């Protein structure tokens with residue numbers, strides 16, 4: 001009972017921002033004395049703290065209680081195709097610090113899971129030594145694309161990395177601050193939207209990621225759907241073109257990833273003679289920069305053309321999703337947002353192709369966290385466990401989970 005009520009208090013504060021105790025009572029339906037006791041417990045656990053009084057009216061000032069960025073935080077780890085990103089993420093989804101670790105160039109067989117795990121573990125140790133300060137770690141959330149079964153801690157398949165049945169949580173156990181929780185990155189991003197973003201206003205939406213990898217997450221009645229084997233959301237090999245010569249090396253057909261991934265759009269630009277460096281920024285970011293007019297220039301028409309085509313192909317896929325599921329929102333994420341001037345092309349394609357979603361284009365929105373979504377998302381599997389049972393996770397004195 002008390003654990004459930006502590007969860008309700010924490011969830012109210014996390015989603016609504018710092019609140020005076022009276023407002024927490026109103027929002028949760030708990031009595032004022034209960035709220036006073038529970039907030040004291042959560043403050044003691046390092047999850048909440050009292051903020052400066054918001055208003056100076058007559059009588060006693062109303063002291064808001066909010067999350068404590070100097071208290072307890074989660075380590076978020078996103079493993080991408082080209083780099084791993086680490087971040088300290090506050091209970092309300094704020095990223096306090098982050099660091100990027102570039103991967104080595106993949107060999108023919110992809111990137112060995114052990115190398116990536118070693119790099120993440122070593123990088124996290126240094127990052128935390130530099131940036132954690134006096135904060136306490138609640139644990140680690142990891143996310144990556146592909147087919148991921150978070151409950152079993154396994155990456156079932158990540159085609160672009162060349163991974164199959166990788167027991168990632170076992171590989172990292174004891175090397176990252178525990179507990180370590182894993183989730184597929186698009187589903188984790190959908191959770192972040194549910195708590196802090198586009199999902200606050202609607203009960204159902206589809207989150208679609210167009211980046212180096214592709215993926216979708218389906219939210220129905222405010223729950224993220226996983227299905228048997230956590231296999232839901234694989235859109236990368238949806239049939240997309242019959243053009244001869246368009247053959248995906250993994251599925252052998254002209255699939256969506258051949259037309260709408262960051263990798264594909266960069267390859268298409270290079271095939272048309274654009275020089276895109278691999279260093280500094282991601283190649284797709286160099287591509288977007290090349291497309292944009294600078295000063296009185298007009299931008300490179302080849303770069304503009306490949307980006308517009310990608311947006312159109314992505315729009316066709318979104319139209320299929322709209323007809324099939326009729327979601328209240330389609331939340332877009334990934335490298336496609338870096339070129340947001342082409343989102344209207346994507347929307348136009350949705351309008352053209354969707355048979356039932358006459359107003360579907362207006363329901364297509366960018367992810368709240370933009371291109372930085374993956375870091376917040378990575379922390380979500382861990383943060384959700386804390387929201388669910390703050391006292392059980394942290395312990396009444398805040399001692400149960402120590403930084404390692």
Ligand SMILES: [Zn+2]
Nearest residue numbers: 237248251255
């Ligand atoms: Zn394919």
